[in-house]
Amino acid sequence: MANPMLDPAETQAELARVQVTLELTNTLLSAVASTDPVHALTARIATLCHGTAVIYDFEGSLVASTGEAPTQLIWNEVAATHQRELDLQIGRWRVRTRRVSLRDGVHVIAIASRGSETITEIGDQLLDTSERLLGAVHGIQYGATQRDRRDNEQLIAALHDGVVPAREHRFWSRLTQFRFPAYAPVRALELAPLDGASATEAQLTLLIGRARSEDVPLLVMLRRADMDSPATIAAIVPDSPAADAWIAAASEQFLLGASAPFSTLSRVSECVREAETALGIARQWAAAAPAPERLGAVLIDRIDLATWLLSHVDQRQLEDRIARTLAPLAAPQLHETLVAFFAAEQNITRTAEALFVHPNTIRYRLARIEEAMGQPISSAFAASNLILALYPELIGRWSELRSDPEGQRTATPIP
8 A cells, every 4th residue: 555655756756767678677587598698688778778788808808889979088088087976968969978886897787869758768767777677687697607628627627637539539529619620629828927037817708708709629738847846827729720820919918838730639748748748848049049939839740850850859968068069159248149140041231230340340259159150051961950949049039130021221321
């Protein structure tokens, strides 16, 4: 029974407000069941306000948008203030905005209409309902994402532990749930931050997001070879052009080693060791490279013979041999000149440009190197030994010179 103390006009207004809210909620709820609920929700909001609906992330990027309102001008107004809500006029558009706190950060909902009456009548209810439903959608998506992450990590950990041939078909069945083509070749990867620090959950999330946006199937987890070593990121991806592009992009932010392609899951442990070897090569190259982010990924099946040989010998013995081979080049200037000379494909002019000196200076230094070595560096045997001894440095310097397709520098060489 109605409360006799309430004014009939107030009661009628409250009933009308509740009815509008219910209608809005019912209309917007249908978006939750959509395969893309955020975009579906945005489209329904735009329909209800007879205009435009926009959802921005905390940096101002469009999460979803539908309609013709000036989205950049709206964001400029939002970014200029810390107010939770705005009610403003932009040209012919009446705009309402609201900041919303979600699990992955603050978002902004904006509604805009050329007819200000609609915004006045239902703006509050529409923003209230949209905020609640957007929070619910993100909560559902967050829970699903967390379950996928857990299942993903459990699967790659099980593959790393080893798969007996008799159970391969079961593991392939699980891989197809993560969109891997059944029985198609895959690669094992090992990734490490460029600065040598431990890999983090944030970096893992970055790689997962990029793979999702580029439609690349991915198994991934953080791992440590032992308790004292920094964490790396272990991954498995298909051997496909899309995955190759993802690997190339990831190698701009990580040192990355990849195994040869394989389709027999009982070989995962062996191929993980290949990826670890490839990551070790990437670390060696990065230590000698001025710009490690330019090196690219090290794919074990695509490395040259010299790199392969150097990666399969005892590293302590190798370091001792290298030290003995380079001992005559005690002067750092001669060492640097020889590295640049081989990296520039034994071209004196390019070497001079790389070191910003006159070509005659390079000729003089090369003569001093040959005198110290006791043999001409044009000798095939002398050159091969020196190239192997300097190899990581050569790769780093070569990648730097390669970044300029013409092999030219703009600075004037010093005579």
